[in-house]
Amino acid sequence: xxxxxxxxxxxxxxxxxxxxxxxxxxxxxxxxxxxxxxxxxxxxxxxxxxxxxxxxxxxxxxxxxxxxxxxxxxxxxxxxxxxxxxxxxxxxxxxxxxxxxxxxxxxxxxxxxxxxxxxxxxxxxxxxxxxxxxxxxxxxxxxxxxxxxxxxxxxxxxxxxxxxxxxxxxxxxxxxxxxxxxxxxxxxxxxxxxxxxxxxxxxxxxxxxxxxxxxxxxxxxxxxxxxxxxxxxxxxxxxxxxxxxxxxxxxxxxxxxxxxxxxxxxxxxxxxxxxxxxxxxxxxxxxxxxxxxxxxxxxxxxxxxxxxxxxxxxxxxxxxxxxxxxxxxxxxxxxxxxxxxxxxxxxxxxxxxxxxxxxxxxxxxxxxxxxxxxxxxxxxxxxxxxxxxxxxxxxxxxxxxxxxxxxxxxxxxxxxxxxxxxxxxxxxxxxxxxxxxxxxxxxxxxxxxxxxxxxxxxxxxxxxxxxxxxxxxxxxxxxxxxxxxxxxxxxxxxxxxxxxxxxxxxxxxxxxxxxxxxxxxxxxxxxxxxxxxxxxxxxxxxxxxxxxxxxxxxxxxxxxxxxxxxxxxxxxxxxxxxxxxxxxxxxxxxxxxxxxxxxxxxxxxxxxxxxxxxxxxxxxxxxxxxxxxxxxxxxxxxxxxxxxxxxxxxxxxxxxxxxxxxxxxxxxxxxxxxxxxxxxxxxxxxxxxxxxxxxxxxxxxxxxxxxxxxxxxxxxxxxxxxxxxxxxxxxxxxxxxxxxxxxxxxxxxxxxxxxxxxxxxxxxxxxxxxxxxxxxxxxxxxxxxxxxxxxxxxxxxxxxxxxx
Numbered sequence: 064x065x066x067x068x069x070x071x072x073x074x075x076x077x078x079x080x081x082x083x084x085x086x087x088x089x090x091x092x093x094x095x096x097x098x099x100x101x102x103x104x105x106x107x108x109x110x111x112x113x114x115x116x117x118x119x120x121x122x123x124x125x126x127x128x129x130x131x132x133x134x135x136x137x138x139x140x141x142x143x144x145x146x147x148x149x150x151x152x153x154x155x156x157x158x159x160x161x162x163x164x165x166x167x168x169x170x171x172x173x174x175x176x177x178x179x180x181x182x183x184x185x186x187x188x189x190x191x192x193x194x195x196x197x198x199x200x201x202x203x204x205x206x207x208x209x210x211x212x213x214x215x216x217x218x219x220x221x222x223x224x225x226x227x228x229x230x231x232x233x234x235x236x237x238x239x240x241x242x243x244x245x246x247x248x249x250x251x252x253x254x255x256x257x258x259x260x261x262x263x264x265x266x267x268x269x270x271x272x273x274x275x276x277x278x279x280x281x282x283x284x285x286x287x288x289x290x291x292x293x294x295x296x297x298x299x300x301x302x303x304x305x306x307x308x309x310x311x312x313x314x315x316x317x318x319x320x321x322x323x324x325x326x327x328x329x330x331x332x333x334x335x336x337x338x339x340x341x342x343x344x345x346x347x348x349x350x351x352x353x354x355x356x357x358x359x360x361x362x363x364x365x366x367x368x369x370x371x372x373x374x375x376x377x378x379x380x381x382x383x384x385x386x387x388x389x390x391x392x393x394x395x396x397x398x399x400x401x402x403x404x405x406x407x408x409x410x411x412x413x414x415x416x417x418x419x420x421x422x423x424x425x426x427x428x429x430x431x432x433x434x435x436x437x438x439x440x441x442x443x444x445x446x447x448x449x450x451x452x453x454x455x456x457x458x459x460x461x462x463x464x465x466x467x468x469x470x471x472x473x474x475x476x477x478x479x480x481x482x483x484x485x486x487x488x489x490x491x492x493x494x495x496x497x498x499x500x501x502x503x504x505x506x507x508x509x510x511x512x513x514x515x516x517x518x519x520x521x522x523x524x525x526x527x528x529x530x531x532x533x534x535x536x537x538x539x540x541x542x543x544x545x546x547x548x549x550x551x552x553x554x555x556x557x558x559x560x561x562x563x564x565x566x567x568x569x570x571x572x573x574x575x576x577x578x579x580x581x582x583x584x585x586x587x588x589x590x591x592x593x594x595x596x597x598x599x600x601x602x603x604x605x606x607x608x609x610x611x612x613x614x615x616x617x618x619x620x621x622x623x624x625x626x627x628x629x630x631x632x633x634x635x636x637x638x639x640x641x642x643x644x645x646x647x648x649x650x651x652x653x654x655x656x657x658x659x660x661x662x663x664x665x666x667x668x669x670x671x672x673x674x675x676x677x678x679x680x681x682x683x684x685x686x687x688x689x690x691x692x693x694x695x696x697x698x699x700x701x702x703x704x705x706x707x708x709x710x711x712x713x714x715x716x717x718x719x720x721x722x723x724x725x726x727x728x729x730x731x732x733x734x735x736x737x738x739x740x741x742x743x744x745x746x747x748x749x750x751x752x753x754x755x756x757x758x759x760x761x762x763x764x765x766x767x768x769x770x771x772x773x774x775x776x777x778x779x780x781x782x783x784x785x786x787x788x789x790x791x792x793x794x795x796x797x798x799x800x801x802x803x804x805x806x807x808x809x810x811x812x813x814x815x816x817x818x819x820x821x822x823x824x825x826x827x828x829x830x831x832x833x834x835x836x837x838x839x840x841x842x843x844x845x846x847x848x849x850x851x852x853x854x855x856x857x858x859x860x861x862x863x864x865x866x867x
Contacts, residue, residue: 070114077107121190138230166221271318274457320486545846546761553611569616571732592633624676724750745770769856784843815841
């Protein structure tokens with residue numbers, strides 16, 4: 064760096080002295096200044112040459128001719144920037160080109176949809192150039208300079224060579240070119256002029272993009288910024304760039320060389336029988352690679368075959384006299400070189416050793432083996448793969464990655480292998496389209512949508528078309544609605560405090576059921592938790608006889624533990640009067656009611672019940688009663704927790720976990736009613752939020768039915784339903800466990816499939832509907848907001864299995 068700085072100082076001094084001589088008008092005409100000018104010119108050339116030798120190892124200088132590189136150094140100046148210094152802002156005029164000598168620079172672009180701060184899109188390091196795209200496209204020197212599309216900021220202390228725009232164009236010899244209207248082919252010459260202003264690396268990328276059908280009709284000036292920022296991968300012959308079943312992360316465009324796209328060949332040995340293998344060994348082709356490590360013929364086998372007569376060989380292959388067995392199973396390169404090999408070369412390899420296509424032959428030069436075109440039939444061996452096509456410069460694969468913001472919907476079905484001596488591949492991502500104008504980016508997307516991806520094999524494309532036709536014509540695949548289904552409502556016993564004329568959550572829940580069921584035998588029945596102690600057992604038994612569900616709605620936020628304990632005593636009396644047909648209890652509780660549960664209970668050790676008079680004691684009373692019920696009379700318990708009720712109704716939020724917040728009385732009453740209506744079987748917390756998307760109760764409570772254990776958005780819900788059905792029929796069966804301790808039984812459903820556990824020893828006469836040890840159900844749904852998804856929820860859990 065010190066030598067470079069000294070050389071730049073000398074160069075700058077020579078430039079200033081030359082300017083002083085040219086501007087000094089007081090020098091007499093007879094003064095001989097030619098010798099001084101020649102000295103200054105020689106000194107400036109030496110300084111520029113010295114500076115060039117210092118920065119010659121930089122990649123940008125290696126890509127330029129030495130005369131143009133020296134001209135750029137003479138035109139520029141060496142400047143230093145501190146860390147975190149703004150070089151130019153987005154929208155500033157493009158007045159300079161920058162070459163990083165040492166340090167790093169971050170290129171940032173404003174994206175209003177992501178915020179007010181610029182977003183870093185690229186980091187540049189030693190030897191890289193930036194700021195040249197707009198200057199290269201600046202054709203008219205009289206026009207105002209173009210604007211920057213991004214800003215640049217140093218990431219550390221950075222030293223750069225700053226070149227003014229006119230000097231940059233003059234150093235590269237652009238000012239001598241004209242593009243007047245009288246010239247023929249003005250547009251072509253304009254593109255040539257623009258490309259000539261670029262560094263060779265960028266110019267080569269632009270030319271490769273122009274060859275691609277994706278950018279057909281685009282001007283070179285619109286691709287300069289894209290080419291400058293594209294990543295390029297360099298490969299050598301026989302490098303595997305992409306394997307089968309590899310995920311596609313970007314679109315890859317070949318800028319130099321060519322690649323081969325292939326798929327594995329079908330194993331033909333099973334169809335040809337043992338005679339195929341024997342014939343290949345006799346004819347000197349060796350065993351197939353997957354037969355074992357021995358590719359040649361062992362000595363004892365040679366001796367054994369030498370004893371056989373010719374008649375035995377003819378009879379073995381069903382040949383007439385004079386015929387020989389020949390198997391032409393494809394074309395491969397010559398096993399032996401056709402040209403003569405010098406005596407100093409290595410010995411000729413054995414004919415019994417097979418050689419993979421593309422590998423150089425021993426004793427021959429690399430380029431001769433690589434470019435050999437002479438082919439002969441390969442005898443006795445099956446081709447390792449099937450060639451689909453060759454991709455040359457300008458062709459691309461992985462096209463759908465430019466359309467999808469998420470992962471590509473398919474993986475590579477082919478192997479991509481380099482066939483030329485070297486190849487270069489450009490990496491295009493959806494973020495790369497930001498370097499294009501909107502019309503060109505939209506045109507590219509339209510072209511991608513109408514093109515076939517070379518790495519998606521024709522078999523896969525045909526299979527996808529057949530799958531689409533099968534799904535469209537199928538009547539058994541019906542996606543779910545994404546909303547919980549209503550269940551039949553039996554007679555409900557609503558338990559609260561006070562009378563129905565008073566304003567309370569219990570009275571509001573009773574009103575909901577009254578409106579839904581109307582007056583009749585199944586009308587809801589009201590019970591006062593504090594007044595049931597005054598009613599007779601006969602009266603309670605008669606009132607509870609027709610009830611099949613109980614909804615307990617105690618007032619929340621009570622600090623009087625004696626009143627809560629009185630409600631618990633009334634609830635206990637009601638539970639004793641419950642009929643055996645009552646199979647469900649929904650109880651309202653407060654957030655944090657069970658916060659002190661678990662661990663060692665000191666109170667019970669000393670005979671003191673600290674939990675008495677709390678909302679947790681109400682939950683315990685119900686759950687203990689449910690556990691005491693016999694298996695023939697199962698009882699499910701659902702706990703709905705709510706927060707403080709001093710809040711107005713807002714956006715309803717339901718969570719399977721306990722969260723802090725507030726809940727309005729109206730929301731609590733609606734949650735209790737809809738939990739019974741939609742058959743919710745998982746405890747949940749209901750809250751009111753100020754922000755969010757308002758949804759119907761059937762959609763809000765959907766995760767609580769089952770409950771839901773997993774969900775994921777999918778591109779096509781009907782394909783997802785068909786996939787899970789085929790997956791379940793393949794891997795889940797009563798006779799196979801595949802690592803599971805308990806066997807499972809599966810059956811398809813209109814929107815997916817259902818899996819249920821069938822423990823060992825379960826009677827075979829027990830149908831799948833009678834299995835109650837638990838299971839999973841996969842559901843493909845079309846959500847009300849238009850998204851398509853696949854959900855998984857728990858099913859077939861009896862009260863005994865849930866308690867276990």
